Amino acid sequence: MHPTRTSVRLMPVAVAVALAAGLVTVTAPAAHAAAGADLPFTSVEAESATTTGTAIGPDFAQGTVASEASGRRAVRLGAGQRVEFTVPRAANAVNLAYSVPDGQSGTLDVYVNGQKLAKTLPVTSKYSYVDTGWITGSKTHHFYDNARLLLGRDVRAGDKVAFQATGVQVTVDVADFEQVAGAAGQPAGSVSVVSKGADPTGQGDSTQAFRDAVAAARGGVVWIPPGEYRLTSSLSGVQNVTLQGAGHWHSIVRSSRFIDQTGSSGNVHIKDFAVIGEVTERVDSNPDNFVNGSLGPNSSVSGMWLQHLKVGLWLTGTNDNLVVENNRFLDMTADGLNLNGNARGVKVRHNFLRNQGDDALAMWSLNAPDVGSSFENNTITQPNLANGIAIYGGTDITVRGNLISDTNALGSGIAISNQKFLDPFHPLSGTITVDGNTLVRTGAMNPNWNHPMGALRVDSYDSAIEAQVRITNTTVTDSPYSAFEFVSGGGRGFAAKNITVDGATVRNTGTVVVQAETPGAATFRNVTATGVGAAGVYNCPYPAGSGTFALTDGGGNTGWSSTWSDCSTWPQPGQGNPDPDPGESGNLAKGRPATATGSQDVYTPGKAVDGDADTYWESANHAFPQALTVDLGSSRTVRRLVLKLPPSAAWGARTQTVTVLGSTDGSTYSTVVGATGHRFDPATGNTVTIPLPAGTSLRHLRLSVSANTGWPAAQFSEVEAYSTS
Known part of the structure; x- marks a missing residue:
């Protein structure tokens, strides 16, 4: 989340292009061995299930239900229509990503092996259809939501679980099947929030009981038993304490503002419960976040289910050596997590993020640099208004082993950027390590630029890139546009230099492998491309006369030796350099303007x-x-x-x-x-x-x-x- 995203870059390209429905063949990525998080669930796409509904997509246009879906495909159900999933693993719970028309709510009937369950799955548009008119180029977005259900029985691999629409149209995207463990027991010596008066039915206001438990357990554990707890205002003064639940399917806190504090002495450990908010729009001035501010040094957040908030963790102040791991971030109206300056040694790893309304994971070096921090082995899908991972400045940052898919608008899978948004900003410095990441259907049309953004973008937006940027062992699959983009997004032609791309596999990129639009230099080694849509390289720095971008062939590169021939036009996906003479017997119109x-x-x-x-x-x-x-x-x-x-x-x-x-x-x-x-x-x-x-x-x-x-x-x-x- 950023205070504004209004910059408009003037480009020398007259034709705005994007990928139409059906252009990209969706294939399974050959992922780097370590890419993505270790997840306790298995996802099944609705379009691969059996259905009486209608398949929609693929679509890559900003602002459509199909384009925001996982894989850019989904299944639309009318009343009485169903989608039936074959369960891939033993499970007793399911989480369903879905969309319903704006202003509508309803339920889905649930069937297991043909038997209708007594419980239904509620669906609603309440948390969807977000408008951010102050962000130039944005459209109504955030069409999907997630709803989870304990089935009340065990199902085995090969069993059938079906969802049937009743009185409302439902677009079903993906189902996550999971075996949920029973509720954990209370740790010895812990202080239960119920003992301080918290109401586990969710009816009463438990805010004061949580505050009293935190004060009483200083140096120990606050226990959140199974149940639902309603908090009407945020906690503060949280330090030297552990907040622990019985598991995020069992202990649920209903709050849109859980912790809000500018500082802490640290040693805060938060784990194993859910915080589910009621945020239905994005108001950047509101601290509608799970954590807003600082947890202090040597803290951790793990095993959490975070949903329907503005931001999961908006971290300012001191958070040195913080570890954020094994959490789920769902349906935020802005960022999943943002390290907002002065973060040293922070590790964000093995998290799952779906349907974020801005950057899913971001480091923004405002006021002070983020130093020595990392995003590693996270699985990110469907950020619908920005990047999967964004690094805005900072020193010695690492982005490693992440799996990112289906960026939708105004962003790339990964952005390494000197876009400052506000001052005082600390540009990229030291070594920026981008290693072993897998990007699937990432990159998007930027309507402000009238131009696309690549799957992995290096952006000298507000100042030249002086850091050493090392991009290694990358897999890019089905990018709608380019694989690697080098650009000065502010339109002032700052240099993007000191860049090495070493070891990459690029499959089915819509336009080019390398999109170079600013002065600078990069060395490419062992980059292999197949299924290139237009040409290997588009090399047209802007503004005209600002300098050149030097591509050095370090050896081992194959499949992308051609260069787009006309800097006055941008290649359309799959177009290719025009053939001046297809021959009398061929299609005279193919590839022509x-x-x-x-x-x-x-x-x-x-x-x-x-x-x-x-x-x-x-x-x-x-x-x-x-x-x-x-x-x-x-x-x-x-x-x-x-x-x-x-x-x-x-x-x-x-x-x-x-x-x-x-x-x-x-x-x-x-x-x-x-x-x-x-x-x-x-x-x-x-x-x-x-x-x-x-x-x-x-x-x-x-x-x-x-x-x-x-x-x-x-x-x-x-x-x-x-x-x-």
Whole structure:
């Protein structure tokens, strides 16, 4: 969470591009051996389950339910529809990530091996649909929420657990199956909050009882027995004490502000209970956090379930040698955890973070540098308004062994940055170690820049990078844009230098492997790429004339030797450098420049000529007529057109009324084929062939669409032009 995120960078690129629904093939990452947290549950995606509902996605456009889903896919259930999961492991509990329409709430019926349970799973939009209008470029976001349930019975691997919608539409994303241990017993000599008057039914206000227990147990343990406890204000003066519960499925504290204190002598240990808040919007001036401020030196937080807060831990003051491990951070409206300066020797490891509303994990060196601290072996999924991990300044920082997936807007999987936000800021210094991380479908379109952000970004935003940045053993899979980005996000061309990328596997990156947009230098060794969408390198520092970015080949690099040839345009995912002469028998339109009278979100004109029938152009909605124009590069004889929509059966049959026009100079167009209704039917491949009159010669091909019975816009996934009849 930051006070403002309003910077707008002017870029030299005229075309904003993004990945349309269906462009990336979702594959399982070949993860680094140590990537991610050791988790006590196993997740199953709804789209891999059996369902009577409707699959949605994939989609990479900011502000859609599919794009915020894990894997960018989910299953939508109407009343009476269900999704049935095959249980992957012995379990007695499940946590479900879901979304319901804004303003609605309801329940899901739950079935185990066909038997309906007496208990239902509540679902609500109460904590979703967050608006942050003061953050430039943000849209309504945070569509998902998590709900958990003890099943009341043991299920085995191979058993079936189903969820059925009743009176509200529910989009189901992923189910986490877990074997929950019984409640732990009270430690000897501990002070129970119930003995101080706390109400384990959650009806009474237990704030004072918790305060009294903390005061009485100084030097010992405060025990939180199984039950629910309601706190109406925060605790302070917490030091030299352990707060311990019976397990986070058993001991539950209902509070939006648990600890709020500017300082502590330290030795605070918090473990094994849940803190679940009631934060429904993001108000940056409010301390709506599990911990706001300082726990003091030599403290720890472990085994916690933190949910429906603004920030899990917003740490200021002194927190030296703090250890944060084996926790779950769910559904925050801002950051999961932020080390906000003066953090020395902090270790954040083996945590699970889903659906954060800003950076999932961040170090921000405001007022004093964060020093010698690390984010290691965390699993982060679906941060919906910023980065998975962000390092803003600091000295000798380590980011190692993390698994990050599905960043959605305004961020990368990992950002190493000198963006200061406020002063006094302490830029990156010493050695920044980024090792053994796995990034899956990370990177996103930044609407402020009109430009994408890479899976791993090094950003000299407000000052040159003087630290030694060592990026090693990285796996980047299915990035919608680039794998590695080097940029000065403030648009002032500060240098990004002293960078080494050593050992990386890049698979199916949408545009380029290296996106270099600022002066500086980096050495690449043993970087292997396959399935590169456009070219190996985009090297176009901004502002023009600010300097060059030097890429040094340290050896062992394969699969990304080409360079994008035109700095005046940004490559669209899967486009590739245009082939100037595809040959008379080939598709004359493939990879050629395409423009349109309008487009909807990320469904840009280039999607219609990228050679991938699963991606598509969609015009501005409710604005017929709309036209798509393709420049074939020179006047060509064209005998037939092949127009396509995605072949998926989800694209129902529709008729589009199309006029074919042609031009030799790009200014004067004549009609080649008059307005005709063409039926696209998935039963026949969603493909239409239009013969052109003999002798048709044109350079600029224009398709004008005046009607579409299936959608209020023009739509083409491929426009192909052939010289043969």
